[in-house]
Amino acid sequence: MATYTGFGRTNTFAVKDIPALQETVGAHFSVVPESNADGPGRVTLFDADDDTGDWEHYNWDDTESPIFAPDMIAEHLQDGQVAIFVHIGNEALRYLGGFSIAVHSDGRQIRMNLDDIYDRIGTEFGVSPESVTKASD
Incomplete structure (x- = not known):
């Protein structure tokens, strides 16, 4: 059995405030300040805690409350900003997974x-999604 990575x-x-963001999510995600011509306060987040690449982690002091970075980011964003969270992974090329969340x-x-592509083939091509095998089959 393969391991998902x-x-x-x-x-x-x-x-708005890099230290406040680091306090909120920094225990589970790497907050990397970026300096560029687009202005101050710019960051990139990486899920560097483990090999799952998952944007959800548990606070082991309170296992009932998962920490889901996309749900916590909006209050930290400057007005009009959009954060795009991307995840991709695989298990021995049998299962490929990926998603993006825009906040x-x-x-x-x-x-x-x-996997949203399977739903889109019905509307775009008029082909029943059930008639097409999944890439993991």
Whole structure:
């Protein structure tokens, strides 16, 4: 049996207060300040805690409350900013998985999975998704 390995990272986006963001998510995710011409307060997040690349972690002091970075980021974003959380992983090339979550500073989210392609073939090509084998089959 193979082991799932995943990776997670974000785009670079602007936050109101880098130390406050680090206090909120820094125990589980790497917050890397970026310096560039786009202005101050820009960061990139990496899931560097383990080999899952998952954006959800548990606070072992309170196992009932998972820490899900996309749900915690909106309050830290500068107005009009969008953080894109990307995850991709595999288990011995049998199971490939990936998703992206976009979070707007007003709290709205959009989530897309790689497997969403199967639903899209019905609307785009008029082909029944059930008639197409999955890439993991």
